[in-house]
Amino acid sequence: MKYEEVIRRIDKYKDSDKHQPIIVDLPNVQVYNQMVKHYDVGSGINVFKDVSSFCNGEGLPVMDKLQYCLSTIGGVVFLTGLSFYLKLQGEVSLRSCLRQMLDLSCSGKLVILTLNCSCVLNHMDSRLLSSGRISIVDGEKLQPATLFFVKPCLADSAQACIKGVNNLSRLLKLLECGNGGVISIITSKTKRDYPYSMYDIEEYSSEYQVLRDRYSEFSFIDRSLGTDEQWTWLLKCIDESNEDWSLFVSANFGGVQNLANAISGFADFDSMKRWAYFLALRINGVKGNNYLSHVVSVSQTYSDFISNIFDALLSFRVEDKEYKGLYDERKLIVSKFSEYNDELECYCKQVYEKQEKGIYYLTDNTRKEKELMVELIGKYRYPLDILTKILPDLYADLSAYLKPYNYNNDYLNRYFSQYKFCKLTNFITDEMAEMVQEQSVKRQYNVWLQSRSLYVDKLEKNKDKSALYFIDAMGAEYMGFMQNRCYEVGLDFHADIARCNLPSITCFNNEFEAEFNVAGCKTYNKKELDELKHGGVETYNYENTKLPIHIVRELDILNELVAHLKTLQKGQTAYIISDHGASRLAVISEKENKWEVSEKGVHSGRCCPKTDIDEKPQYATEENDFWSLANYDRFKGGRKASVEVHGGATIEEVTVPVITISKVNKNITCRLTDNKPIMVSFKKKARLKLFVDIDSDNLAVSVNGKFYALAKTDISYQYIAEMPEVKTVGIYKFNVYEGDSLIANDMEFEVKKEGASERKFF
The missing domain is CATH 2.60.40.10 (Immunoglobulins)
Incomplete structure (x- = not known):
């Protein structure tokens, strides 16, 4: 029907004696408002009732209350907004409720104005249409609105992204104002509350959605990249600082161009900032770090990011031209991830799959990796020239341990080079076995080496300038390591290589300590090396593991010593003196000789009192009423050593350093x-x-x-x-x-x- 015809029909209804309600459906908001304006002339002639006044909070209109009110009001009543709310419940509810309203008994007259409900009204009883109880105005139909439900907690943040934010109870006002298209409503209701709605309903239910709509950078970022808690935290941070995303990245990570470098501070980030850092990498990419860029590209979640920081290198071959660069970048990055023990543990287990190439995937960042490196060296027995080439990049301290030292004796140079290699590879080479066998008879160290006391006597023992570091069980094998480490920290290193007293045990070799004490010099008695070799500390035990992984802790102990020596002032001198050395090879040899000793728990069978054995044992030397074995045998019945042994007369047990340390002058x-x-x-x-x-x-x-x-x-x-x-x-x-x-x-x-x-x- 034409608008004017419907106006005449309403006026005729008003002047009649009929009281049955009528429905007038308008095609769009403009016509709807035109009709309201036509009849809302004031002076009490017509009464307008807004359905929203019958809503309980955010709920739909309370129909009983509404119907009772309408049935008791006299005069002409125009009811607005009913269809707006009924459409939320769906077409079935709309049809049912409108039909009930037509059957309402009223004291006065009731005109129910609906908006764009012709699809429902046309399917009602045709007699209602022909009798004028239902009138449908012609005109361009209203496009269905899309309702955007916004959680109340997002109201402030969402206002920057959406328009028309309001309360659900004010839906009528929004529609009456012509807010077509998207209508945003702050409400605790959800799409699930209105499963049959005739409106399209979208939800603004998360902080992630606010960020996505506010910042274009989030357009291609999936919500699963963070938890609700993380998205909430991020939105709050940005809102509180009145920043946009780029300013947030600058304030927290130094800007987009600095993201690769910002990983240096990762260990100091809290958990939320760590996640935000990963998010920044995903959104803005990585410049200047190929490994980090690769990790980000294969990480779909923050959890992936953490595990791939460790594991991504495994997807490359050592032979790949980019491998070395990726390895170096990863090593620096992983050093900032030291608390992720489970991920490191998993990574190390995967390294075994690389077999003899596995060592190339390890670093000296962690004790776990260093021990695994030693394990693989022992398993695959890399040649010394290969170890010399690769260890500087993989495990600098172990490389320094293997470095040659000039003992001013070609035989000793060769002996200790072989000894260190055999100790590390957990295997006694033929060359080493021949040298030990030769010296078990010749014992030429008695000619090559002076007694330690001859060197100690010449040392200046000044209580104000001199300090003694008594390092129990520090043999001459560590000279190359100490020489290199002292060079790196600016210390002048000088060593006299001497021999200790036999048997090579502390009680026969600690006389020098008293000399420094008498002179009033400060004395540091360090027993960590000796305790480690005896298996009294840590978890190393030859019965549990045959691997020489204790080397890792040995080098750490010596690093701690060098760090202490760094505190020396100019003019001060530190003397590092040892009582005896120790032998790992005598442990892995696992040989007993025919002589049985009575003191089975002493010195792991490397020496025994002369009273235990009347005749001179083969390959033994006598001193201080003890027999000391100069080969790798153990007296029968002696307690097996758990890590290393001393008490015998091999070169590594007997040879000891007297080291002088001072600050480098220039x-x-x-x-x-x-x-x-x-x-x-x-x-x-x-x-x-x-x-x-x-x-x-x-x-x-x-x-x-x-x-x-x-x-x-x-x-x-x-x-x-x-x-x-x-x-x-x-x-x-x-x-x-x-x-x-x-x-x-x-x-x-x-x-x-x-x-x-x-x-x-x-």
Whole structure:
């Protein structure tokens, strides 16, 4: 019907004596408001009732209350908004309720105005339409509104993203004002409360949704990337600081360009900030760190991110050209993730799958990895030249342990190099076995080495300037390690290599401590190494594990010693003196000889009182009324050692250092006199030329574990080393020493064959 016809029908109804309610349906808000304005003329002529006044809080209208009120009011009543609310309940409820309203008995007259309900009204009893009880105004139909339910807790945050935020009870007013399209309503109701709604209902139910709609950066970020708690925290942080996303990233992580570097502070982030950091990486990407970029690309959740920080390297092969760079980046990153023990444990278990390549996937960040590295070295027995090449990048301390030391005796140099290699690989080589067997008879250390007391007697024992570090069980095997570590921290290192008294046990080798005490010198008695070797601390026990993983703790103990020595002031001197060494190989040898001793629990069978055995045992030496074994046997019946042993007379048990430590007075400059390759041929031996800015007769270099003296030349501060063993073409690393002090580390020179280029050219 045309609008004017319906107006005439309503006016006729008002003037009639009929009291049955009528329904007038309007096609859109504009026509709806036009009709309301037409009849709402004031002066009490017509009464307008808004259905929202009968709503209980956020609920729908209370129909009983509404119907009772309408039935008792006299005059002409126009009811507005009913269909707006009924549509929330669905078409069935709308039809049923409107039909009930038509049957209402009223004291006055009732005109029910509905909006865009023709689809329902046309299917009612046709007699209602023909009799004028239902009138449907022609016109362009209203597009169904979309209702956006916003949780009350999001009201403030959501206002920046949406328009028309209001209370559900005011839905009528919003629709009457022509707010088509999306109508946002702050309500605790949810879409589930209105399963049959004729409106499209969307929910603004999470902080994530606010962030997604407010910031374009979140458009492609899935809600599952964070928990509700995390999204709530993030929105609150941004709101409280009046920032946008980019400003939040700048304030917390130094900006988008700095995200890769910001991981250096990850350990100090709380749990929420750590998650926000991952979110920033996902949204903004990573620049300048290929490993972190890869981790982010394969991580769908924060949990994935943490596990992939550890595991992602496993998807690359050691042979891949980018592997070394990725390894270095990962090592630095994982050092900030030290608390994630479960992830580290899982990673290490996966490393076993790499078999002999597994060592390349480990770092020296954690004790767990270092012990696994030692385990794999023992299992796959990498050659010494391979270990020398790869360990500087993998486990710097273990590399320093294996570095050669010049004992000023070629045999001792070779002996300790072999001993350390055998200890690490948990295997006694034929060469090592031959040397031990040879020295068990010759015992040439008595000629090569002076008694420790001869060196101790010469030390200055000044109570104000001197301090003694009595390191129990620190044998000469650690000299290369100590020399390198002292160089790294700026300490001058000098060592006299001596022999201890036999048997190599503390009670026969601690006399020097009293000398320092009498002089009033400060004395530090450190027994951690000895206790470790006896198995009295930590978890190491040969009966439980045959692996030499205790090396990790040994090196940590010595690092702690060096850290303490760093506190030395100029003019102060520290003396590091040991009572005896120890032997790991005597433990893994697992050999008993035929002589049985009475004191079965003493010194693991490496020595015994002479009274236990009348005849001289084979491979034993006598001193202080004890027999001490000079090979790797154990007296029969002696208690097995759990980690390492001492008491015997092998070179590693007998040889002890007397070390002098002080602050370095000056940094010494060392450099090649030119950058040209060293040319060699059948007749021409390699000759290294160096500039060293000190005048010394005690300079040397080491190349491939071999030591060469540096001789002075006619030019001041120019030195030459003849190196006949250096014959192969390639790049060589070398160190420079003055006496026992390392003064330059990991320098390089190149060797080429003389005439090779010309021959290749032709």
